[in-house]
Amino acid sequence: MNGMTTRRWAxxxxxxxxxxxxxxxxxxxxxxxxxxxxxxxxxxVLGDESWRGLELAVEERNxxxxxxxxxxxxxxxxxxxxxxxxxxxxxxxxxxxxKAIFGTYSSARAQxxxxxxxxxxxxxxxxxxxxxxxxxxxxxxxxxxxxxxRDMAERSIEMVINAVxxxxxxxxxxxxxxxxxxxxxxxxxxxxFQAGFAKEQGLNIVETLPYPANVVDMSALxxxxxxxxxxxxxxxxxxxxxxxxxxxxxEAGFRPRAIIGGGGGYSLRETMQAVGQDVMxxxxxxxxTQIATNPKAAPxxxxxxxxxxxxxxxxxxxxxxxxxxAGAKIYLEAIDKAKSFSADDxxxxxxxxxxxxxxxxxxxxxxxxxxxxxxxxxMMGLQWQDGKLVTVFPSEAAVSDLRLRx
Amino acid sequence: MQTFLQxxxxxxxxxxxxxxxxxxxxxxxxxxxxxxxxxxxLLMVGMYLTWIGTSQLGLHPYVLAPPVVLVLFVIGxxxxxxxxxxxxxxxxxxxxxxxxVGLSTALINLALLVFGADLYxxxxxxxxxxxxxxxxxxxxxxxxxxxxxIAVVVALHLFLERSYLGRAIRATAQHRAAAQxxxxxxxxxxxxxxxxxxACVGLAAVLVAPLYPTSPTVGTYFVLTAFVVxxxxxxxxxxxxxxxxxLIGLVDSLSAYYIAPDLKEVxxxxxxxxxxxxxxxxxxGLGRGSE
Numbered sequence: 001m002n003g004m005t006t007r008r009w010a011x012x013x014x015x016x017x018x019x020x021x022x023x024x025x026x027x028x029x030x031x032x033x034x035x036x037x038x039x040x041x042x043x044x045v046l047g048d049e050s051w052r053g054l055e056l057a058v059e060e061r062n063x064x065x066x067x068x069x070x071x072x073x074x075x076x077x078x079x080x081x082x083x084x085x086x087x088x089x090x091x092x093x094x095x096x097x098x099k100a101i102f103g104t105y106s107s108a109r110a111q112x113x114x115x116x117x118x119x120x121x122x123x124x125x126x127x128x129x130x131x132x133x134x135x136x137x138x139x140x141x142x143x144x145x146x147x148x149x150r151d152m153a154e155r156s157i158e159m160v161i162n163a164v165x166x167x168x169x170x171x172x173x174x175x176x177x178x179x180x181x182x183x184x185x186x187x188x189x190x191x192x193f194q195a196g197f198a199k200e201q202g203l204n205i206v207e208t209l210p211y212p213a214n215v216v217d218m219s220a221l222x223x224x225x226x227x228x229x230x231x232x233x234x235x236x237x238x239x240x241x242x243x244x245x246x247x248x249x250x251e252a253g254f255r256p257r258a259i260i261g262g263g264g265g266y267s268l269r270e271t272m273q274a275v276g277q278d279v280m281x282x283x284x285x286x287x288x289t290q291i292a293t294n295p296k297a298a299p300x301x302x303x304x305x306x307x308x309x310x311x312x313x314x315x316x317x318x319x320x321x322x323x324x325x326a327g328a329k330i331y332l333e334a335i336d337k338a339k340s341f342s343a344d345d346x347x348x349x350x351x352x353x354x355x356x357x358x359x360x361x362x363x364x365x366x367x368x369x370x371x372x373x374x375x376x377x378x379m380m381g382l383q384w385q386d387g388k389l390v391t392v393f394p395s396e397a398a399v400s401d402l403r404l405r406x
Numbered sequence: 407m408q409t410f411l412q413x414x415x416x417x418x419x420x421x422x423x424x425x426x427x428x429x430x431x432x433x434x435x436x437x438x439x440x441x442x443x444x445x446x447x448l449l450m451v452g453m454y455l456t457w458i459g460t461s462q463l464g465l466h467p468y469v470l471a472p473p474v475v476l477v478l479f480v481i482g483x484x485x486x487x488x489x490x491x492x493x494x495x496x497x498x499x500x501x502x503x504x505x506x507v508g509l510s511t512a513l514i515n516l517a518l519l520v521f522g523a524d525l526y527x528x529x530x531x532x533x534x535x536x537x538x539x540x541x542x543x544x545x546x547x548x549x550x551x552x553x554x555x556i557a558v559v560v561a562l563h564l565f566l567e568r569s570y571l572g573r574a575i576r577a578t579a580q581h582r583a584a585a586q587x588x589x590x591x592x593x594x595x596x597x598x599x600x601x602x603x604x605a606c607v608g609l610a611a612v613l614v615a616p617l618y619p620t621s622p623t624v625g626t627y628f629v630l631t632a633f634v635v636x637x638x639x640x641x642x643x644x645x646x647x648x649x650x651x652x653l654i655g656l657v658d659s660l661s662a663y664y665i666a667p668d669l670k671e672v673x674x675x676x677x678x679x680x681x682x683x684x685x686x687x688x689x690x691g692l693g694r695g696s697e
Contacts, residue, residue, distance in 0.1 A: 042523045042622075183668045211667035214627045216423070216618070219416040220662035220670075223409060239525055240627070243619045251536050251545060274527035274619050 031070040031341060033058075034077055034092035036103035036113055041080040043106055049317050050105040050128050051076075053324030056307050057332060067336040077101075085109035089116040099341040100125055102328060105320065107131035107186070114142050121343045123350075127327030128320060130263070132189060135373040141343050143350050143368055145327035146288065147377040149186070149262075153193030155286045155379040155393075156234055156260050157201055163381065163393050164232060164258045164284075167402050175257075176206045178230035180221065180245075182213035182237050190236040190262045206230050213238050218248045226254050236262035239271050246275040258405065261285040267318060267382075267389065277387045282405035285382040285389065289326075289362040289397075290319040292390040293380060297397035300326060300361020326362035330355075363397060412542055413659045419544060421655025422552035425648045426613060427628050428635040429558055430606035436642020437579045437599045440490070443506040445632060446625025447513035448604050452478055452611025453620040454521065457528045460615075467530050467616050468550075475608040482604025485509065486597045494593070510625075517622035525624075530616030551613045555651075558606060559644050575599055579642070634678050638688055646690025653689075 035054055038047035058072050066072055075096040077088030085104070092098045093116070100123040104110040110129035117124040118139045126134065126144040130152065135144055165172040179194050181187035191210065198205050206228040209221055218241070225233065233256045235245060242265030249255075265271045266285040295301050304325050308316055316322065330353070335341070338349035350368055357365035357376050365376030381393025385400055392402045431445045452474050459470040489509065493502045533547035566572040577585040578595045586592050618624065635654055639646030654674060661673040681689065 042518065045523060209667050211662075212671065215667070216627050216631075217416070217420045217658060217662075218667075219420075220413060220659050221667045223412060223416075224663055224667075227409060240619060240621065240624075243525065243527070247534065247617075251534065252543065268524070270524040270526075274525060 032073045032098045034098040034101035035074045036077040039078040047105050050320045050324045053321035054328045057325045057328035061332045079109040082112050085113040089113040093120045123346045125331045127324045135371040143372040145374045147379050149189040150193050151379050152286050153190050157197040159381045175232050177232045178207040179234045180209045183210040187236040222252050231257040233259045237265045239265035243274045259283050263287040280384045283384045286379045288319045288323045294397050298363030417656035417659030419548040421652035422555050425555040425651035426610040428632040428647050430603040431632050432636050432647040434603035444509040446629030447510045448607040450625040452608045453615045456615040457526050457620050460529050471612045475605045478608030479601045479605040483601040486600035514622050525619040525621035527619050528615040533616040547617050559648050640688035640691035643690040
């Protein structure tokens with residue numbers, strides 16, 4: 001009886017010691033980073049697509065020896081809504097002890113979660129959220145590799161001037177441009193920047209019409225565009241309103257020379273299927289670098305595609321994985337060169353980056369501004385051609401010529 | 407002038423859409439005195455059923471009307487029998503309303519789980535084609551919807567006025583306890599009424615699905631307007647709801663054009679408040695609550 005208890009006690013102690021030893025051995029060779037995305041709920045599909053890019057970049061890095069000689073372990077946090085994003089950011093920092101948080105896809109969640117990280121002095125490394133206000137808060141440990149809503153607006157106006165006008169052999173100022181957008185933060189931000197850039201460039205804006213995203217009838221809006229004789233329409237929208245616009249425009253017989261979307265609903269295959277391939281053919285769009293981009297301008301794409309297909313056994317569902325892959329590679333390379341994993345050393349290493357355009361996986365250069373925003377990342381000009389979204393602008397990234405709408 | 411008339415036509419057609427969606431809600435509100443927050447989600451369920459029937463079985467959406475109406479009737483009966491009826495004797499009548507809010511959230515998330523967040527377009531050969539009347543255009547699907555709206559209102563009116571069951575339903579609406587004393591099985595009446603209300607939504611779903619893409623949250627786009635229509639029409643008056651819906655459609659269309667698309671809700675709800683202040687019982691209300 002007595003011997004039994006002693007044996008058990010000794011065994012327990014031994015296993016306890018072993019566990020502590022194993023734990024410390026693991027800690028010595030591992031560094032943890034948080035991966036905060038919406039993994040469930042309405043944004044889950046693109047949240048997961050974004051995560052895949054990060055996962056691929058980390059696996060690649062680990063295969064090459066990790067960062068600062070340590071193996072990277074990703075701890076996932078599910079930012080299903082804003083409250084959850086805050087709670088998960090706190091958990092990652094205080095319970096899991098991550099040295100940096102990568103994310104987030106959703107602008108609203110990035111906005112709130114980055115606040116938690118900043119207060120805890122943990123770098124927040126954004127690779128997908130587009131709202132400009134995220135980097136407008138003078139945070140010291142917040143960085144963003146991807147382009148923003150402002151870049152989207154700038155690119156769309158650039159496309160009107162340098163692609164649409166020449167294709168129709170008219171002067172840009174002779175085009176009658178209408179801006180329509182859903183009236184939440186996303187559409188309003190892009191729409192406002194578009195109006196500003198268009199004015200700067202001397203374009204003729206005939207209508208600027210915000211509408212609620214849950215709109216059930218756009219026929220009156222389309223009648224207004226018809227009355228204004230708009231021949232270029234810039235729309236920033238989600239999926240429902242994109243489908244509604246195309247259906248009702250077709251039904252009303254409204255055929256502008258060019259329609260340029262701003263990501264969102266315009267980038268999704270399901271939108272094209274719901275609208276119809278023939279109706280969507282020739283429609284332009286601005287978004288992150290897509291898979292169908294010339295590798296000369298975005299040198300990482302062939303390698304990324306190969307790795308993606310090998311790991312997931314399918315084609316990427318959107319360009320979000322590529323954007324996160326490119327962003328994560330930029331961050332991990334800099335962290336590897338940092339003196340330690342302290343927030344100040346990581347921030348210093350990131351601020352020292354100076355990569356010219358066209359050299360990272362998605363074609364961006366890297367130079368972080370005071371506010372943490374990458375000043376050398378741009379959106380691409382895309383077009384729906386035969387049911388595929390392909391890059392047509394700028395010319396060095398194009399895989400196909402711009403088509404006129406039939 | 408031509409633009410104005412086209413706007414009026416568009417507005418009336420939009421009103422037809424609001425009307426067909428609001429009929430079921432009006433019925434349930436008028437008889438059971440229940441604000442059914444899951445109304446939009448019943449529409450969503452019906453639209454998914456229509457989408458499955460058209461895309462998987464290759465049927466025309468209109469052919470699917472009888473089965474979808476029947477399925478929605480059964481769903482309505484089950485909801486009333488197993489979710490709302492047990493709460494009928496709860497101390498606070500609002501418990502039932504909270505139950506429908508819960509049901510609404512549950513159904514949206516169930517749809518997210520099963521179908522994902524993406525939207526689906528119901529194939530509908532011919533329905534989205536426009537008919538031309540001189541310079542004006544109307545979609546075939548919209549005309550059908552408008553006609554069905556009128557037909558359903560007339561049919562329900564006849565049913566409630568002429569049939570024995572209809573009279574029992576009206577008696578229950580007028581005074582629950584008195585009807586019970588006269589030998590009306592109130593619980594059964596409520597079950598049947600909720601079933602009919604849900605069946606009306608089923609018909610609406612079949613007609614709406616060809617015109618609007620289906621997604622888990624599609625019901626939320628329509629339900630707020632449906633509530634406005636019910637109150638505007640006179641809280642339970644069927645023809646009142648129909649006229650209210652046409653009014654909302656017209657205001658929606660005209661204010662989106664002449665004022666601004668993002669301000670049309672301000673105009674609609676402003677008008678709504680005005681009507682409530684001037685005529686608290688709605689346009690076609692009896693002037694007093696019926697119970």
